[in-house]
């Protein structure tokens with residue numbers, strides 16, 4: 001179950017600030033696309049536009065052929081914000097099922113995996129009845145992932161979900177995310193600052209220019225699947241990260 | 256053990272107050288209407304415990320009904336204010352005027368309007384505490400995590416769901432805090448209004464009548480003051496217990 005996303009001439013201006021310059025982008029069904037770019041270039045704005053949380057100043061966006069607002073109303077988008085945004089009064093299990101509990105008429109009748117199965121998968125079975133404040137940052141973000149996956153949505157939008165984590169936890173999280181998505185196959189648009197994250201996770205990387213953001217280049221990640229942690233030590237991985245670093249302009253124009 | 260130890264300091268404080276009070280009255284021979292010794296209050300209380308108990312219950316009832324009505328209205332008005340900037344800006348000056356106008360001054364007008372009896376008392380208690388609760392509701396609801404709001408929007412949660420699942424729980428800590436102020440205010444309003452409304456029962460009426468009674472009036476007046484204070488302490492204790500039970504998830508309740 002996966003959705004395709006299409007952006008044609010999409011731009012966004014906040015007052016006098018041009019956050020996103022006219023952008024064309026198409027994400028085929030089942031692809032993992034990473035959006036990489038400097039701070040303030042409009043990555044979050046791009047994601048919120050696709051999620052239908054803000055409307056575009058110009059251009060059209062479709063998710064599986066329909067307007068993002070409609071895709072949102074039909075609960076076809078699993079959103080993972082940068083902060084875990086867990087509700088402190090809910091248990092871990094209740095937080096994980098939050099998106100299912102809301103607007104329940106649109107929830108999948110028979111989700112492919114129950115919340116408890118997913119919690120077990122990410123190693124949180126023993127914490128299902130705990131409160132968020134009893135969890136570490138990495139555990140909280142795992143609840144955020146389960147919350148989005150529980151929805152069985154064909155499109156997942158993730159806004160730097162691992163940015164606040166330490167390097168080791170962060171690496172584990174991208175490995176976990178890859179395994180979590182494998183049986184499901186949803187289309188993913190993933191915003192990040194991390195080149196290794198982009199390399200490990202994605203099929204393609206959209207590199208944005210500094211503000212106002214526009215797609216400066218699209219890089220293919222020529223690594224096979226399934227991907228496993230050992231991949232990060234291989235020369236192929238290194239080759240892709242070097243290419244991405246150049247595309248971002250790091251070290252390319254030294255001096 | 257922890258509870259017992261945590262009681263040592265407050266109990267010492269109260270005992271010190273009573274000792275200084277009793278000593279001051281005896282040493283300086285203070286007139287009874289100005290300040291009555293605690294021992295005399297206790298004697299009066301044990302002289303007719305039934306009368307004081309039943310009048311305290313009447314005042315407690317006025318306070319409770321007034322506060323409940325006030326909270327209900329504040330929840331509705333506060334939700335509307337939190338949902339719309341326009342409503343908030345329109346309501347704010349009105350609430351401030353209610354808050355700063357001395358209710359002692361217009362109580363007579365309320366009695367003329369609503370006639371003697373319970374109605375003006377309940378009205379005054381609800382009217383004076385309503386702005387306090389309303390500001391608490393608005394502030395509390397506004398404190399809801401913006402990332403969580405966005406998350407709820409990503410599945411097109413209804414206004415009602417946002418209110419019930421996010422805004423109201425977020426407002427609870429602020430409501431408990433304002434509840435303490437409201438209790439103190441409600442008690443003063445109830446005591447004063449009972450005296451003005453010439454209700455047959457309530458601490459405020461017997462206190463008011465006692466002020467013109469040269470024989471034994473001081474004893475009655477000071478015992479009603481004592482009972483009112485005791486009522487306030489019980490009210491605050493109930494709020495604290497409610498806070499402990501309902502806000503286990505909140506940072507303020509963790510040690």
Ligand SMILES: Nc1ncnc2c1ncn2[C@@H]1O[C@H](COP(=O)(O)OP(=O)(O)OP(=O)(O)O)[C@@H](O)[C@H]1O
Nearest residue numbers: 014017018019038039040041042043044045046211
């Ligand atoms: N709601 C808003 N109102 C006004 N300006 C906004 C709003 N949201 C974003 N902007 C502006 O748009 C630009 C792009 O913001 P955006 O959050 O999309 O950047 P970003 O690429 O996600 O940055 P970061 O990597 O730091 O998260 C910024 O200059 C920001 O100030």
Ligand SMILES: [Mg+2]
Nearest residue numbers: 043044045159
């Ligand atoms: Mg961002």
